[in-house]
Amino acid sequence: MKRNQDQDFKRIVSIINKVTDFNLDHYKIKPLRRRIHSRMRRLGIDNYEDYTNYLATNKDEVTILEEALTINLTRFFRNKAVFEYIKDEILPSLNNPSIWSAGCASGAEPFTLAILCHEQNLNCSIVGTDIDTESIKKAREGIYDIFSMKEVEPDIQKKYFKKVGKNYKIIDKIKERVKFQQLDLKDISFESGFDLIICRNVLIYLSREFQEQTLLCFHKALKPGGYLILGKVESLVGQAKELFNPLNLKNRIYDKR
Ligand SMILES: C[S@@+](CC[C@H](N)C(=O)[O-])C[C@H]1O[C@@H](n2cnc3c(N)ncnc32)[C@H](O)[C@@H]1O
Known part of the structure; x- marks a missing residue:
């Protein structure tokens, strides 16, 4: 029974890999299983075999599952202490900073940084x-x-957002400071030149090997002395441990050696 389940799980992974350009091989198995189970529960399906068949015959389900697997939760000023540190300790030392928010979801993180730069009259x-x-x-x-x-904060909300029905729209002055690009971290093509790379709550979902590879790419993409910021429960792994200095460990802030 267990073997069949493992085979069915592998089939699910191979369907996703085949139909989308999203490669599940780079992800940890446990969280993948958990999210697939949650999707199955919602559909009232209680075994992999039925779900595999459902996936194979419903193209929309592949898209829905892909969304569920990449969980895109984000918000402005998420973990405020990190942005306090950036505002007080990092931005004042930079001139026209070049910043990369990797795994930015729907953009709240890079827009938060754009707001902070604007507050300090920094061209970024x-x-x-x-x-x-x-x-x-x-x-x-x-x-x-x-x-x-x-x-x-209410004053930031008032200054940088417009209410649109029940939602909030970022004002154009901030919007135009950020360029967005669809990019899988396994295909990083930025060679160098960033003052700051922020990649929070992304590595946690990736396999150890993919984390190591990604951190080395970040190291390459940063200017000497450039800053790297990870998520609260993430840390440096592999060779990267030797390549960065911890600046503020509590908030996972490092600089390039
Ligand atoms: C939980 S969100 C984090 C958003 C933001 N960094 C934050 O902390 O608020 C994780 C994001 O990582 C993205 N992601 C997952 N795997 C990725 C990969 N291989 N390459 C690029 N982004 C990835 C997901 O699509 C998702 O939007």
């Missing part, structure tokens, strides 16, 4: 990338629900 160039096409589309629209706004 910011790129936000994500594997998920739908998230990049949302980021380009720049419209957010109340959940994304829960850590935004």
